[in-house]
Amino acid sequence: MSIFYLTFGRILKSGWNNFLRNRWLALATISVMVLAIFFMTGLIFVNLIGKTLLVNLQNKVDISVYLKQDVSEQDVSIIRSDLTFLNEVKDVNYISADEALASFKAKHQDNAVLMESLQELGNPLLPVLNVEAQEASQYEAIVNFLGQDKYQKIVDKINYQQTKPLIDRLSSFTNKVSRGGLIISIILALVAGLVTFNTIRLAMYNFRHEVSVMRLVGASNWYIRGPFLVEGIIYGVIAAVSTTTLLFISLYFLSPKINSLVPGSDLLGWFKVNFFSLLFFQTGAGILLGGVGSLVAIRKYLKV
Amino acid sequence: MVHDSVIEFKNVSKIYQTNNGECAALTKVDLAVRPKDFLSVAGPSGSGKSTLLKLLLGEERPTDGQIFFNGQDIALFSTSEMPHLRRRIGTIFQDFKLLSNKTVYENIAFAMEMVGKPTKEIEQDVPQVLELVGLSDKTEYFPHQLSGGEKQRASIARALIHRPEVILADEPTGNLDLLNTWDVVRLLLKINELGTTIILATHDREIINNLNRRVITINRGKVIRDEENGRYVL
Numbered sequence: 314m315s316i317f318y319l320t321f322g323r324i325l326k327s328g329w330n331n332f333l334r335n336r337w338l339a340l341a342t343i344s345v346m347v348l349a350i351f352f353m354t355g356l357i358f359v360n361l362i363g364k365t366l367l368v369n370l371q372n373k374v375d376i377s378v379y380l381k382q383d384v385s386e387q388d389v390s391i392i393r394s395d396l397t398f399l400n401e402v403k404d405v406n407y408i409s410a411d412e413a414l415a416s417f418k419a420k421h422q423d424n425a426v427l428m429e430s431l432q433e434l435g436n437p438l439l440p441v442l443n444v445e446a447q448e449a450s451q452y453e454a455i456v457n458f459l460g461q462d463k464y465q466k467i468v469d470k471i472n473y474q475q476t477k478p479l480i481d482r483l484s485s486f487t488n489k490v491s492r493g494g495l496i497i498s499i500i501l502a503l504v505a506g507l508v509t510f511n512t513i514r515l516a517m518y519n520f521r522h523e524v525s526v527m528r529l530v531g532a533s534n535w536y537i538r539g540p541f542l543v544e545g546i547i548y549g550v551i552a553a554v555s556t557t558t559l560l561f562i563s564l565y566f567l568s569p570k571i572n573s574l575v576p577g578s579d580l581l582g583w584f585k586v587n588f589f590s591l592l593f594f595q596t597g598a599g600i601l602l603g604g605v606g607s608l609v610a611i612r613k614y615l616k617v
Numbered sequence: 618m619v620h621d622s623v624i625e626f627k628n629v630s631k632i633y634q635t636n637n638g639e640c641a642a643l644t645k646v647d648l649a650v651r652p653k654d655f656l657s658v659a660g661p662s663g664s665g666k667s668t669l670l671k672l673l674l675g676e677e678r679p680t681d682g683q684i685f686f687n688g689q690d691i692a693l694f695s696t697s698e699m700p701h702l703r704r705r706i707g708t709i710f711q712d713f714k715l716l717s718n719k720t721v722y723e724n725i726a727f728a729m730e731m732v733g734k735p736t737k738e739i740e741q742d743v744p745q746v747l748e749l750v751g752l753s754d755k756t757e758y759f760p761h762q763l764s765g766g767e768k769q770r771a772s773i774a775r776a777l778i779h780r781p782e783v784i785l786a787d788e789p790t791g792n793l794d795l796l797n798t799w800d801v802v803r804l805l806l807k808i809n810e811l812g813t814t815i816i817l818a819t820h821d822r823e824i825i826n827n828l829n830r831r832v833i834t835i836n837r838g839k840v841i842r843d844e845e846n847g848r849y850v851l
Binding site: 316319320323330331334335522523526527528529530531532533534536616617 | 674676696697699700701702703704706708714715716717718719727728730731732733735736775776
């Protein structure tokens with residue numbers, strides 16, 4: 314057992330020494346790894362911005378439920394509370410005919426012709442319920458819900474038919490963006506992983522003679538691999554910590570700007586909340602790239 | 618099985634597969650090396666000397682025949698068991714094969730560290746061996762900071778450190794000048810006097826004629842001469 318710890322300690326020490334003595338090689342490998350990990354986490358943030366953007370767009374879409382001219386206050390409050398009770402509904406906003414007229418007048422007060430005709434007509438506007446769903450795809454269900462018999466005498470018409478194409482487009486856009494984003498993320502992560510792996514392979518190619526010498530003087534495979542594995546893991550940890558630092562600096566300056574473009578996307582806040590899981594993910598990716606990369610790369614030089 | 622041989626080749630052939638067909642490096646070699654022998658393997662370049670040593674070290678496998686090390690058939694060692702064979706043999710190469718990332722001290726300590734020798738023993742043995750080869754003042758140098766002769770002495774120290782039964786030297790003087798050549802030869806003789814079997818492959822006529830020890834001569838893959846107190850004749 315003690316020989317195990319002795320050997321383990323020697324492998325650690327040797328790996329650390331190799332790291333210190335191959336500083337330039339280490340720097341090159343680590344920078345490629347930083348780029349790869351930065352890219353991978355960058356995608357999380359792009360995803361985050363995309364989601365916020367879509368939520369913002371979806372919030373702008375609603376349907377207007379026009380009620381009959383002579384609807385009673387009681388009926389309005391019933392249909393309103395029924396709607397609020399639905400899971401799909403996020404918000405219901407009631408505008409009475411008078412309120413609608415007031416805002417119409419305010420909007421068109423400079424248009425003399427409109428004002429005159431309004432005076433002759435009285436109030437042609439209908440009371441309206443503006444319904445906002447949780448997700449764009451849920452409007453269909455809400456419209457069906459309002460199609461029930463008991464609402465026939467209250468509801469005059471729903472402008473869903475006019476809004477429907479817009480809503481459909483938005484739903485399919487959301488789906489496409491998230492699916493496409495996933496595919497692109499996977500491809501980019503693969504590319505970054507391959508580039509890192511190849512960098513490590515080239516680094517290992519430099520050491521092929523050393524590896525065969527160690528074999529020829531009688532070192533066991535694990536005694537040869539160990540230090541390279543340790544070195545790879547050191548690369549991974551350093552790359553992860555550097556990436557996190559780099560990310561913090563870029564978010565510190567970019568987050569306010571992005572937030573003003575896409576309101577509600579507080580990337581820096583998200584970074585702070587998820588700091589440890591992010592660091593964990595990055596360190597994991599780094600160790601996986603560095604450690605597994607060097608193990609696979611060294612394999613073929615161990616066959617002497 | 619002859620028990621008084623450290624190394625025995627029985628009808629060993631090695632055929633390399635090349636793009637131009639087969640190339641026989643060794644043909645039906647029979648050879649027995651006794652303990653404490655100082656055996657020189659003479660022959661021109663390409664005669665099969667290196668192949669002979671590579672077979673012994675398990676770097677190459679024979680196409681035909683058997684090789685015994687202390688009565689053990691080395692064909693039975695798998696790739697993962699090969700280190701156990703190699704730890705009982707010290708090897709000196711023409712191109713030194715030092716680990717460029719490690720200092721002289723670390724290069725030599727490596728051979729002890731890899732078998733799990735205690736640090737105390739390493740700290741005791743390495744300076745002794747370095748003194749024997751005359752490198753006491755260069756322990757913290759890296760290989761690229763040493764001259765050719767110093768590199769070869771470091772590699773001899775590494776081959777010695779774990780007290781192997783046999784030392785294989787493949788053209789150890791091939792890259793050295795005259796002065797360093799004789800340093801190395803004298804060192805090998807000294808090691809042999811201390812009880813280690815030595816197999817020296819060389820094409821250097823001067824060395825072989827001056828050693829006055831057992832010589833086998835190989836030409837075109839065949840042992841054509843095996844003489845006690847031999848000379849380089851070809």
